[in-house]
Amino acid sequence: MMIISTICYQQAPKVTSAFISADDLIVMCSSNMVYGACVCQATCSNPGDCYKNCVDGEETCFCPDGHFLNETNNCVLQQQCGCFVDGYGIVPNGGKYVNSNCTRECFCNDNQLTCDEHFQCSTNATCQQLDDIHECRCKDAFEGDGQTCIALPTDCMELYNAGNTADGVYTIYPKSWSGSKFDVYCDMKTDGGGWTIFQRRVNGLVNFYQNWASYKRGFGEKTGEHCLGNDKIHSLTHSKNYQLRVDIVDSGGRPYHALYDLFRIENESHKYKLVNLGSFSGTAGYNSMASNHNRNFSTYDQDNSASRYNAAEKHGGAWWYHYTRRSDTPHCHTWSEDDTYWYCSNSNLNGDYSVERTDNIFWFLLPGNDCAIHQTEMKIRPI
Numbered sequence: 001m002m003i004i005s006t007i008c009y010q011q012a013p014k015v016t017s018a019f020i021s022a023d024d025l026i027v028m029c030s031s032n033m034v035y036g037a038c039v040c041q042a043t044c045s046n047p048g049d050c051y052k053n054c055v056d057g058e059e060t061c062f063c064p065d066g067h068f069l070n071e072t073n074n075c076v077l078q079q080q081c082g083c084f085v086d087g088y089g090i091v092p093n094g095g096k097y098v099n100s101n102c103t104r105e106c107f108c109n110d111n112q113l114t115c116d117e118h119f120q121c122s123t124n125a126t127c128q129q130l131d132d133i134h135e136c137r138c139k140d141a142f143e144g145d146g147q148t149c150i151a152l153p154t155d156c157m158e159l160y161n162a163g164n165t166a167d168g169v170y171t172i173y174p175k176s177w178s179g180s181k182f183d184v185y186c187d188m189k190t191d192g193g194g195w196t197i198f199q200r201r202v203n204g205l206v207n208f209y210q211n212w213a214s215y216k217r218g219f220g221e222k223t224g225e226h227c228l229g230n231d232k233i234h235s236l237t238h239s240k241n242y243q244l245r246v247d248i249v250d251s252g253g254r255p256y257h258a259l260y261d262l263f264r265i266e267n268e269s270h271k272y273k274l275v276n277l278g279s280f281s282g283t284a285g286y287n288s289m290a291s292n293h294n295r296n297f298s299t300y301d302q303d304n305s306a307s308r309y310n311a312a313e314k315h316g317g318a319w320w321y322h323y324t325r326r327s328d329t330p331h332c333h334t335w336s337e338d339d340t341y342w343y344c345s346n347s348n349l350n351g352d353y354s355v356e357r358t359d360n361i362f363w364f365l366l367p368g369n370d371c372a373i374h375q376t377e378m379k380i381r382p383i
Contacts, residue, residue, distance in 0.1 A: 029061035030061065030073070030074065030075070032063075032064075032067070032074065032075045033061040033062060033063060033064075033075055034061070034062065034063075034064050035059065035060070035061050035062075036059060036062070037056075037057050037058065037059055038055060038056060038057065038058050038059065038060045038062050039056060039062070040056065041062050041063060041069055042063075042068050042069070043068055043069045043070070044068045044069065044070045044071065044076065044078075044081035044082065044084070044090050045070075045071065045084065045089045045090050046084075047068060047078070047081070047084060051069055063075035066078075068081055070090075071089075071090065078111075079111050080111075081111065082095065082108055082111060083095075083097075083106070083108035083111055083112065083113040084113075085097050085106065085113065091106065091107075091108040091113065092108065093108055093109065093110065093111060094108065094109065095107075095108050096108075098119070098133070098134040098135055098136075099134065100127075100129075100134055101127055101134075102119070102120065102121050102127035102134055102135070102136050103117075103119060103120060104116070104117055104119055105119035119147075120136075120147070121136035121146055121147065122136065122138065122142075122144065122146060122147055122148055122149040124138060124139050124142045124149035124151075125137055125138045125139060125142070125144075125146045125147070125149050126139060140180070141154070141173055141175050152172075152173035152181075153170070153171075153172050153173065154172055154173055154174050154175060154239065154240075155172055155174070155184075155194075155196045155236060155380075155381075155382065156170065156172070156184065156186035156187070156188070156193075156194050156195055156196040156381070157194035157195075157196075157381055157382050158172075159172070159186060159188075159194075160186070160188055160193045160194035161194070164186070164188065165188050165193065166188060167185075167186060167187055167188050167189060168185070168186060168188075169183050169184070169185055169186075169222045169223060170183065170184060170185075170186050171183050172184055172196070174232075174235050174236055174239055175239055176235045176238060176239045177232065177235045182232060183222055184196050184197065184198075184222065184228065185197045185200070185222040185223065185226075187377070187379055190245070190247070190379075191245070194381050194382075195245060195379035195380065195381045196236065196379060196380050196381065197228070197377055197378070197379045198227070198228035198232070198233050198236075198378055198379065198380065199226070199227050199228065199349065199350070199376065199377065199378035200220075200224070200225055200226055200376065200377050200378075201225055201349065201353065201361060201373075201374075201375060201376045201377075202224065202225055202374075202375050203224075203225065203353075204225075204353030204354055205224065205225055206219070206220045206221075206224070206225035206226065208225075208227070208317050208318070208350045208351070208352075208353075209300065209316060209317055209352065210227075210299065210318065211299055211300065211301045211302075212299045212301055212302040212318075214227075214299075215227060215229070215230050215297070215299055215318050216229060216230050216231055216268060217229045217231065218230075218231075218232060227350075230265065230268070230272045230297065231267075231268065233265055233272075234265050234266065234267045234268075234272065236380065237263060237264040237265055237276075237380065238264065238267075240382050240383075241262060241264075241382065241383045242262070242263050242264070242380040242381060242382055242383065243259065243260060243261050243262065243263060243278070243380065243381055243382075243383050244259070244260040244262075244263035244277070244278075244378065244379070244380055245257060245258070245259050245260075245282075245377075245378075245379050245380075245381070246258040246259075246260075246282075246284065246289075246349070246363075246376065246377070246378050247375070247376065247377040247379070248284060248363055248366065248373055248375070248376055249373070249374050249375035249376075250366060250368035250369045250370070250373055250374065251354075251368075251369045251371075251372045251373065251374050252368055252369055253374070254367075254368040256282070256283045256284045256285070256363075256366060256367065256368065257282045257283055257284060258280060258281075258282040258283075258284035258287070258288070258289070258363075259280070259281045259282040260277055260278045260279065260280055260289070261278035261279050261281075261383065262276045262277065262278030262279075262383070263276060263277060263278065263380055264276035265297070270296075271296035271297055271304045272296070272297035273294065273295065273296050273297070273320075274292050274293055274294065274295055274297070274320040275294065277289060277290070277292070277293040283367070284363060284366055284367075285365050285366055285367045286346070286363075286364055286365035286366070288346040288347035288363045288364045288365065288366075289320075289346070289347050290346070291322050291345060291346050291347075292319070292320035292321075292322065292345060292347065293320075295320040295321060295322050296320065297318065297319070297320055298310075298311050298312040298318060298319065298320075298321050299312050299318040300312045300313045300318075305321035305322065305323065305344055306322060306323035306324075307321060307322070307323050307324040307344045308324055309324055309342070309344070311324075311344035311345070314335055314342075314344065314358060314359070315333070315343075315344060315345065315348050315351060315358060315359055316348075316351045316352045316358065316359020316360070317348055317349075317350035317351040317352065317359065317361075318350050319345055319347075319348045319349070319350055320345070321344040321345050322344060322345060323344070324342050324343075324344055325342065325343055325344070326340055326341065326342060327341040327342065327343055328341070329341065331343070331364075331371075332356045332357060332358070332360055332362055332370070332371030332372070333345070333346070333348065333358065333360075333362045333364060333371070334358060335358040343358075346363075346364035346365075347362065347363050347364060348360075348361065348362055349361055349363070349373070349376045349378065354372055354374070355372060356371045356372045360372050360373075361373040361376065
C-alpha cells in the first residue's frame, strides 16, 4: 500500500492515476504537522508527558521538533502555549487562575506564571465556580471585587455617612427587601440629614385617592409628589428602629414639624398597622397622629378601620383611621350626618389637595391653618 501525505510547509507532489491503486491511502496532515514514525508528542497542557494517541514508531501526523500540541490540536511553539498549572491545565497569556478554594491567584504574562499565595476572599464574599473558573463574589448587600466587599447602603442615613450630602434620588438595598433594591429620595439637609422620604405632597399634581394595590407598591415620581409604597415602608421599618419626622407647610406658607422617636408599620397580612409610634415633639402643636397608633391602614376599596363608615372614602384618602368619633362643632376634618359632626382621624396627609372640607389634607390644631395644608413630607431616619 502506498501512503502519500502532505508535509509541514511543503506542497505534496502532484499525484497521477498511474501511482494510485485501490490499496493506496492519502493521509492529509494539518499544515503545521509532519507525517512519519511518531515519537513522544508533548502537549501544552502536559509538556512533561507524551500525548496518549502517539505510539512510538507508529506512522501518523505529529508536531515537528520544538512544537507542542495545543488544546485545538494545532502545533505551536512552547512560548505560545501560555502557562501550565498542574491539576488545572493551561492558563492563556493574559489570563488568570484561582484555585478551587480561592486561596491562590495566578496570572499568566509572557508565558510566566506569577502567583499570590496569600490570596483570599473577603469575609463578606464566597468562593464560587462559574464556567470552570473560580472567583470570589461578594455576598448579597455587598459590592466589590470579592477581596474587598463594601456594604451596600440600606437607607439614606448610611448614604449620608458615606459622604453623600446632596439631596436627591439614591438607590438603597434594604436587607429584608425581597427585590434587593429600590430608589428613594433622600433629604440630606434637614436636621442633620439622612432622612428617607416615603411620602411627599407639594403641588397637587398627583392624585392620592388611590386604591389598596397602589399604596402597596407606591406611586408618583421620587423627585416630586409620591408615596414610596407600604411594602417598602414595612421592609425598612422592620430592619431597624426608625424615628419619624413629618414636615408640614400650611396654606399661609408657614413651616411646622412633628417628630416621633419610633415608627413602624406591619406587613400587608396585618393591614400595614401602625404598630409603633413613639413620643411626640416638634412645632406642629398637637400630637395629631396619636389616634392613628395601632390602627390598620385603609383605602377606599379596603376599609380596615373600626368606623361604621368607609373612613378613607369620607376623608378622601388612605390613612390609619380609627373608629368614628363625634364632634360638637364643625371643622374641616368632620362631616355632617344625622345632625351630628363625625370624624375618623385627627390627621390625614393623603387627602385631597388644596380644599377645605372633610377630604382635605389636615393636621388638627396646627398652630397655623390646620386645613388645606399645602406641603407635607413624611420621612424616617435610624435612631
